[in-house]
Amino acid sequence: MSVTQLPIIDLNELDNPETRADFYKKLRFIAREIGFFYLVGHNITPETRAQLLAITKQFFALPKSEKEKISMSHSKHFRGYTASTQESTRNQPDFREQIDIGEELPALQLTEQDPIWFNLQGPNQWPEALPELKTQALEWQKEMRTIAVKLIKAFLVALELPENSFEQVIAEPAQHLLKLIHYPAREDNNSGEQGVGAHKDAGILTLLWQDNSGGLQVETDNGWIDVEPLENAFVVNIGEVFELATNGYLRANIHQVVRSKNSDSRYSIAYFITPSVFANEVPLLPLPSYLAQQALGPDSDPLNPMFTNLGKNVIKGRLRSHLSVTQQFYPKEYEQIMNNSNIL
Numbered sequence: 001m002s003v004t005q006l007p008i009i010d011l012n013e014l015d016n017p018e019t020r021a022d023f024y025k026k027l028r029f030i031a032r033e034i035g036f037f038y039l040v041g042h043n044i045t046p047e048t049r050a051q052l053l054a055i056t057k058q059f060f061a062l063p064k065s066e067k068e069k070i071s072m073s074h075s076k077h078f079r080g081y082t083a084s085t086q087e088s089t090r091n092q093p094d095f096r097e098q099i100d101i102g103e104e105l106p107a108l109q110l111t112e113q114d115p116i117w118f119n120l121q122g123p124n125q126w127p128e129a130l131p132e133l134k135t136q137a138l139e140w141q142k143e144m145r146t147i148a149v150k151l152i153k154a155f156l157v158a159l160e161l162p163e164n165s166f167e168q169v170i171a172e173p174a175q176h177l178l179k180l181i182h183y184p185a186r187e188d189n190n191s192g193e194q195g196v197g198a199h200k201d202a203g204i205l206t207l208l209w210q211d212n213s214g215g216l217q218v219e220t221d222n223g224w225i226d227v228e229p230l231e232n233a234f235v236v237n238i239g240e241v242f243e244l245a246t247n248g249y250l251r252a253n254i255h256q257v258v259r260s261k262n263s264d265s266r267y268s269i270a271y272f273i274t275p276s277v278f279a280n281e282v283p284l285l286p287l288p289s290y291l292a293q294q295a296l297g298p299d300s301d302p303l304n305p306m307f308t309n310l311g312k313n314v315i316k317g318r319l320r321s322h323l324s325v326t327q328q329f330y331p332k333e334y335e336q337i338m339n340n341s342n343i344l
Helices: 020-033 046-060 064-070 116-120 132-158 240-245 310-321 323-329 331-340
Strands: 008-010 036-040 080-082 097-102 176-183 194-199 205-210 216-220 223-226 234-238 255-258 266-273
Touching: 008 020, 020 132, 046 132, 046 176, 046 266, 064 080, 097 132, 116 310, 132 176, 132 205, 132 266, 310 323, 310 331, 323 331
Parallel strands: 008 036
Antiparallel strands: 036 234, 080 097, 097 176, 176 266, 194 255, 205 234, 205 266, 216 223, 216 255
16 A cells, blocks of 8 residues: 555445455455545446535535524534534644534434433534525435445455444434535634644544545554545545444544645535444454454453443534533533533
8 A cells, every 4th residue: 555545445346246355355454454545436426426515615605694594503413504613623623614414303302311412313404595405415415324334334244244243333213424514725824724633533434525625634654644635536434433343453543634824725525424322332343363363452341431331422522522512502511521621
């Protein structure tokens, strides 16, 4: 693998009996070595992508007052618009604006005894000025989920596990997140370099389409490398849930977006497949011994709260990242963050 470009996986090879074994072999190697790759052969047309990108650009070009009508501050489910610098990574503001869109479902009718993370299910907010955004975004989300589930099952088969080993984690009702993202142009050194700070994704898999502006970087054993845009390819990366379930054989790598001086606006469409709100724990997958010996860690300690409080860990990330929502809808957790920089 070149240090300047990620490997390429062709999803069509999975459907071809003559290339399937080689596909699994490449997938298993790439997942362990870097955890990031380009995906082609996904059957998403350039026209479909261009339509969603165009409506995304139209939304971010709206007056601030129009965008704020669907501000995330109105949603206890963490859905809607977030202005630049209003989300943070590692306590530093991210210079990007975005819309967060989950599965279009009614809110659960909860009592005080229900887990807080059940609030992750709920309706989205949609801009009245662009009604077609809803149709296009939900259709994109549906297509991405189909690809993501196919990849999850392929990873499991590549690791010589039953393809349904994650069935409870990705069970219906679907739990996923679509982010339509705009990184404003950086015209001088006075505005922030951090588009989004260095982090691992907390979910299972991420499928990202990025425009041709550049700025995405992934940390490898050779240091940071640029993830250059590749025509008609998604960038796929592994999340922490998959990493933990395989004791680190599947690798969730740290990545970031850097806004260079005099850079243009950057747009991206990120899809995250995440665990069901009813999935209480990460399954500890029984890898074959020869693969288990190659696992890089982290140690799959059953006492790790990620394994027994999966939903809690998902919402903790949202609570820390979107403090205005937390302050309004989750005052107890907001006070904990202010006092302890964390949630107990």
